[in-house]
Amino acid sequence: MSASQSSSRRDLIRLAAAAIGGAVLPGFARAGVRPETYSSGEIVENGHRFFGSISRGLAEGLEKANKQWGRPNAYILGQEAGGAFVGGVRYGEGTMFTRNAGQKGVFWQGPSIGLDAGADGDRTMMLVYNLPEVNSIYRRYAGVNGSAYLVGGLGFTALNNDEVVVMPVRAGLGARLGLALGYIKFTPDSTWNPF
Known part of the structure; x- marks a missing residue:
């Protein structure tokens, strides 16, 4: 992928999420190290800072997820x-x-494919459960996604690949209604190819 394609993809994502987000800085990681867990309080605190006033349902959703999968x-x-x-x-x-x-x-x-129509731009917090090592994030996670909001909303979804569960928590703007089956694929670099 050329630098201009990567830059235009970033610009499109930032433009769609501009009403609700700021830039996120890239970081670093050591491969082969199993990450330690985060407490519910830490996740809720970071969620409140990240989402602001939209995050009222975050603690309740996190409590249900932690009962099912443990701590992220x-x-x-x-x-x-x-x-x-x-x-x-x-x-x-x-x-x-x-x-x-x-x-x-x-x-x-x-x-994704299903009975789904609309567009949205979201600030997204993804909780990751049972990640064996940092680079294990780079794979596909499948699941069912449901959306029902006009103007804005907060939604939870659970996606999995073997024992690893990724739970996106989205707070966004747009108009979206539907139910769809799909997956997300994590990559270390930007790409336009959704497959």
């Missing part, structure tokens, strides 16, 4: 944009935080 050992803060009319795509970028392996810049993209 990584989380991602970023921004994304997506759109759909039956088939859809989503593109995002952010920084993955781990307690003992530092920060790592990540990109994600993915297709």
Whole structure:
């Protein structure tokens, strides 16, 4: 991918999320180190700082997720944009935080298909459960995504690949209604290819 394509993708994502987000700085990470977990209080505090006043449902959603999967050992803060009319795509970028392996810049993209229409720009916090090592994030995570909001909203989704679960928490602007099956794929570099 050329530098201009990468730059235009970043500009598109930032433009779609501009009303609700700022830039996220890239970081670094050590491969081969299993990240330590984060407490519910730490995640809720970071969520409040990241989402602001929209985050009232964050603590309740986190409590339910922690009962099912334990405590997250990584989380991602970023921004994304997506759109759909039956088939859809989503593109995002952010920084993955781990307690003992530092920060790592990540990109994600993915297709979806279903009864889904609309467009949205979101600030996204992704909680990552059971990540065996930092570089294990780079794979596809499948799941069902439902959206129902006009102007703005907060939504939770659970995606998985084997034992690793990624739970995106999205607070965004746009108009979106539907239910779709799809996946997101994490990559270390920006790409327009959603597959």
